[in-house]
Amino acid sequence: MKEQGRLKIFFGYAAGVGKTYAMLDEAQTLYKNGYDVWIGYLDPNVGPETKQLMRGLPILPLKVMEPAGISSALTEHGNREDTGTAGGKTKNTEFDLDAALERKPKLILVDELAHTNAAGGRNKKRYQDIEELLNAGIDVFTTVNIQHLESLKDIVQDITKVYEKETIPDYIFDQADKVKLIDIEPDELIRRLEANGIMPSNAEEAADGNFFTKENLKLLREITMRKAADRISHNNQNENLTSDKAANIKLMVCISGSPSSARCIRWTARTAEAFHAPWVAVYVENTHRDKMSEEEKGHLQDNLELAEQLGAETVTLNGYDIAATIAHYAKLTGITNIVVGKSRNKRTVRSRFEPDLEDMLISLLHNVEIHIIPDSDHIKFYRQPKKKKPINSFYLSWIDTFKTIVLLVLATILSLGLKYMNIENTSIMYILSVVVISRVTSGYIYGTVASFLSVLLFSYIFTQPYYAFDFFNHDNLITLIVMLLTALITSALTTRIKAQAEYAVEREQQTEVLYEINKKLLVTRGLENIIAISNEYLTKIFRASVIFYAKDPITGARGILEQVDEDTEAPLLQSPKESKVAHWVFLNQKVAGAGTDTFSDAKAYYMPIIFQGNVLGVLGISYFNEALKNQNNRALLRRIASQIAIALERQRLSDKQRLILVETEKEKMRSNLLRAISHDLRTPLTGILGASQTILENDDTLSPDIKKQLITNIREDSQWLIRVVENLLS
Structure with missing residues (x-):
């Protein structure tokens, strides 16, 4: 099994605390001890002392992202400066992931973990680049600040009044092999920034003078230390105690198409992490679903993706009575804590006379704790939804x-x-x-x-x-x-x-589809037949072209394409560019392609078929009709993929069993053959042994005629053995 790289994060509470300096200092020590260390990317706005530490370390050339989307690699080590303009448009420089994977150093330094890559790159976020480096067995040093953690985004925003766009999912931080806290006193940090005149890399931090106040920095420092302490406490806890606690607590967050639901999701994620408990995000579809505006549908999709990103299981329920539907699900699944949002004002006359959702949940669930998260009135980026036309x-x-x-x-x-x-x-x-x-x-x-x-x-x-x-x-x-x-x-x-009735028909159709696919796959034998059945049903369900890779395309295997008539660009799914996406999915065991943050310019949405940690294949669904933009369709695809995975695993085990049976039959035939010829071999060998022994022991007493007869017998038996051996070998 391929060895995984190790990730070390240098963690701070604000820009300027010395994360990059500490990272370079440790890298210099390793480099002097013979470690293969390279600089992949560093913030160009570092101070002079930090630049001094760069000396001697080999630097990977950056990739220049041209205005037209064409990229090229810089060849000089002085690539940290401004690369100029082309046609009046500024060129962007980015970390060159492909060059790093080709060079494959033992350790690479990549600054600014939460950075968003320029358009045209393979991945949307830098943490995705680092995940690829780790999967390739490359160790990584990187830096991040407290405000870039997704689950703490709201808390930091309430303190600093600055909306942070660049965040990372918490699992990146949680799964890091080491986290090193870089800390200085807030007063010292302010003096350092004023003395050096260093502008923080985050433009919004620099633009807002309220960010670097002493009060803000003290609060950010406290949150950072608490986060680091929680990580240490979690790592030191006994696994049995953790399991017992997780078994007793299960959280559920109720989400909707409101942008404020993201606040509830982040709060639930932090709470689940603190208690090491599982959690689920639930959305209830009712008769108001079709009345949602496109903006609300977009917010709903973003909220579901955010919940999945932070580690939640997402569930979509159907029911007219939202409170009764949630209560019924909570009772069935053993939910102990429910998190709901609370609006500060009621916007309609009808809503003034209706009981609140939390009140109905309290009356329906006597043994479940209800946590109410209020909307924030001072969020700058929030806009009231437009009034819908009748x-x-x-x-x-x-x-x-x-x-x-x-x-x-x-x-x-x-x-x-x-x-x-x-x-x-x-x-x-x-x-x-x-x-x-x-x-x-x-x-x-x-x-x-x-x-x-x-x-x-x-x-x-x-x-x-x-x-x-x-x-x-x-x-x-x-x-x-x-x-x-x-x-x-x-x-x-x-x-x-x-x-x-419409919702029931929709769910019934999905259940019927899963049943039909499962029934077909159960009676289907042969890898080609399983792929054909899968492609046929997927094209009918999503009305889009489907390509199935049973093997990694890097081996030369081609995907099996099933095209729909409306999709004129379906042949492009077999292009080398699309095969590259499928290869990435095989390696990283994650979705990629259109509608994702990785290879977002691809023509299809690619999903790995995984069974017990092994990738058995990759499915590609054309994105020409954007059917998989809907979260329900993606959930349906995941359920279908699990059925296909079971069928492929069953076929793999069947093929393996068939090979074992063939080898067993071969061994049995060999044993039977040896037993059959053993008698024919032993008889002449016994005659040769007896005749030769008689001649040796009685040479003086045997007459010449008897000696001649015995030697003749030896020759005849030897000739017979030669013929037998020749027949066996021919």
């Missing part, structure tokens, strides 16, 4: 409008027919029409409008005085109110049942 919220369409008018007219005609036959209960026809309208139209608006129109029509045509509105007639008022309420309730219930 046409988007209520799904107005000419077809649904036409259906409503036709059904109301039909109900009126039938009611007139009933009146003509002296049947007085004509209001039932209008209530029936409201039910039908709610069933055949989208949303609540048509059922609600039909309820009011049916009451108006009934009052105008079928109540006295006829063909006039008289709402204040005591005889008609109660009838009209009851009819209106009945129509409204019936409309709402019909619409709700329709939405729940």
Whole structure:
């Protein structure tokens, strides 16, 4: 098994504390002791003392990212300075990952772990570059500040009032082999920055004079020390105690399309880490799902990805009653703590009269702790969502409008027919029409409008005085109110049942798909047949082209492509550029390609097929229709991939068993052959041995004729043996 590189992080509470200096100082010591150390990237704004420590260490040339997206490597060691402009556009220099992997030093120094790479690179973030270095067996030294940890982003933001865009997932920090805390007094740091005139590398830190205040630095220093102490405590804890604690606590965070849900996710991640407990992020789809704006859908997708990035299991549930759905899931899965967000204001009249989600959860779950995380009113980057137009919220369409008018007219005609036959209960026809309208139209608006129109029509045509509105007639008022309420309730219930039925059909279809795939894979034998079945079903489900790599393309293996007619660029999935992405997925056992932060310019979304830590293949789904942009579709793909993994593993074990059987049969045939020829070999050998022994022991007493006969027997037996051996070898 390939040896994994070791990661050491030099950890500080702000820019300028000396992380890069400490990293270079330790690297110089190793280099003087014969260690193969290279500098991959250093912050160009370091002080003169730090630059002095760079002397003598070999420097890997940087990659120049051209404005047009074409990159080239600098060849001089003086590459840390400004590379100039081209066509009026500034060139960006980045760490050259490919050169580092080709050079493969024992240790490489890469500054600024949380850095976002320039467009055109393979990975979006530098920590992804470092993960590739570690997977290649290269040790890495790097630096990071406390504000760059994703789970602590909100806390630091509340202190400094600065929004940090560049963050790393906490698992990078947690899985580091060593973390070295670099610490100085805040007063000393301020004096150092003022004396040297060093501008921090983070432009937003430098732009905001409130960041480097003594009070802020003291708080950041405290958080940093606490984070380092938590890491030491976690590493020293007994594994059995950790397991017992994890078994007793399980957290759940409720998320939505609000950007403030990210705050709840980070709080839950920090709490789960502190208690070493599992946690799950839950989103409940209800009838309001289709009314979400594109901005809200984007926030929801970001929140689900953030939860997965921080180590949560993401679950999407269906149900009209959000609180009841969450409570039912919590009881089934043994949730002990639930985290929900709390809005500081109620934005609609309806919401003022509804109980809060946390109150409903408290009443439904008596033994579960509810943690309420308030929204932050002073977040600078948050913008109130735009007011949605009625046409988007209520799904107005000419077809649904036409259906409503036709059904109301039909109900009126039938009611007139009933009146003509002296049947007085004509209001039932209008209530029936409201039910039908709610069933055949989208949303609540048509059922609600039909309820009011049916009451108006009934009052105008079928109540006295006829063909006039008289709402204040005591005889008609109660009838009209009851009819209106009945129509409204019936409309709402019909619409709700329709939405729940649609969700149930959607889930049933997914379950049916998984069942069909599982049933097909169970009876399918042969690697080619398994791949063909998988590609066939995946193209039907996602309506996109699929390519399947059963072996790493670096070995020369080509992916098996299944193309849909609408995807004209499907042949590009077999290009060397796409094969490179599949090779990366084989090596790193992570998703890559379109819709991810790695090889985001690829034409397909690539997912490894993993079983017990071994990559059995790689699936590539074309991104031309962006079907996998939806988190539900990605979850479905993961479930399908697990079924395919089981089938591939079963086929691998079957092939292995077949080889064992063949080897066993060969061994059995060899044993039978040896037993069959052993008698034929022993007989002449015994004759040769006896004749030769007789001649040697009785040479003086044997007559010449007997000697000649014995020698002749030896020759004949030897000739027979030669023929037998020749027959066996031929």
